[in-house]
Amino acid sequence: MQTAHPQKTVLLVGASRGLGLAMTEEYLKRGWRVIATGRPNSMDRLRRLDGALEAETLDITLAGQVADLRARLAGRRLDMLFVNAGVKNDDRETIADVSTDEFVRVMVTNALSPMRVIEAFQDLVPASGTIGAMSSGQGSVANNVNGSYEVYRGSKAALNMFMRSFAARHADDPRTLLLMAPGWVRTDMGGPEARLSIEESIPKLVDTIEAYEGRSGLHYLDYLGRVVPW
Numbered sequence: 001m002q003t004a005h006p007q008k009t010v011l012l013v014g015a016s017r018g019l020g021l022a023m024t025e026e027y028l029k030r031g032w033r034v035i036a037t038g039r040p041n042s043m044d045r046l047r048r049l050d051g052a053l054e055a056e057t058l059d060i061t062l063a064g065q066v067a068d069l070r071a072r073l074a075g076r077r078l079d080m081l082f083v084n085a086g087v088k089n090d091d092r093e094t095i096a097d098v099s100t101d102e103f104v105r106v107m108v109t110n111a112l113s114p115m116r117v118i119e120a121f122q123d124l125v126p127a128s129g130t131i132g133a134m135s136s137g138q139g140s141v142a143n144n145v146n147g148s149y150e151v152y153r154g155s156k157a158a159l160n161m162f163m164r165s166f167a168a169r170h171a172d173d174p175r176t177l178l179l180m181a182p183g184w185v186r187t188d189m190g191g192p193e194a195r196l197s198i199e200e201s202i203p204k205l206v207d208t209i210e211a212y213e214g215r216s217g218l219h220y221l222d223y224l225g226r227v228v229p230w
């Protein structure tokens with residue numbers, strides 16, 4: 001007798017537009033149930049999507065909203081938990097001229113808050129599941145030879161470091177841990193000059209995530225599945 005293949009569920013955090021919205025569409029197309037989050041003022045595009053979608057509101061920097069969503073999802077199983085949300089500062093701003101407030105905004109959004117979301121929801125991910133975050137090639141310390149995008153780079157390098165610490169704290173954990181670099185993509189953040197369209201990045205990025213299902217430990221990969229040096 002054939003057993004029915006249970007539908008998998010992904011929680012995609014920061015899915016209101018750009019790469020997160022495209023990942024939502026891609027997982028729906030692949031037959032997954034998607035719980036996709038956006039900030040309260042940015043829910044329109046998510047709510048217009050058809051399919052096995054639950055749209056939830058979440059600002060990842062607000063601990064109360066993280067706790068409320070965690071309470072709403074109590075008892076759920078997440079085959080994948082993925083935090084995509086991120087921000088950048090003005091590209092021309094170096095560490096020499098960034099304001100403390102702006103530095104804190106980028107660091108808290110890109111490094112601390114994704115980890116807080118991961119810490120809050122990770123117990124909903126079973127042993128066979130995947131926990132990931134959207135990093136960037138800019139987060140690679142080894143690849144930083146031209147020094148541009150300093151503050152943003154620092155925030156993604158910090159995210160990478162926190163994921164390595166999470167992995168070290170869960171050394172015997174069979175789950176797959178991923179830091180993904182989507183390439184330079186034409187979104188609000190990437191801008192119109194970026195090398196890749198969303199369609200050139202996201203389906204391949206999701207293929208890569210699926211190819212790593214069941215491979216425990218932490219992997220830092222680009223959208224084509226190439227290992228990115230730390």
Ligand SMILES: NC(=O)c1ccc[n+]([C@@H]2O[C@H](COP(=O)([O-])OP(=O)(O)OC[C@H]3O[C@@H](n4cnc5c(N)ncnc54)[C@H](OP(=O)(O)O)[C@@H]3O)[C@@H](O)[C@H]2O)c1
Binds near residue numbers: 015087134181187194
């Ligand atoms: N595009 C690229 O070339 C590129 C390259 C490497 C890495 N990345 C990374 O990929 C991810 C997505 O980038 P993107 O290009 O799609 O950027 P985007 O178009 O600017 O979208 C950013 C997403 O993050 C969400 N977000 C920002 N702050 C948030 C917060 N405090 N709480 C919840 N959600 C928040 C935004 O929600 P709202 O709509 O509410 O603002 C939006 O959904 C980011 O982590 C980015 O650093 C992008």
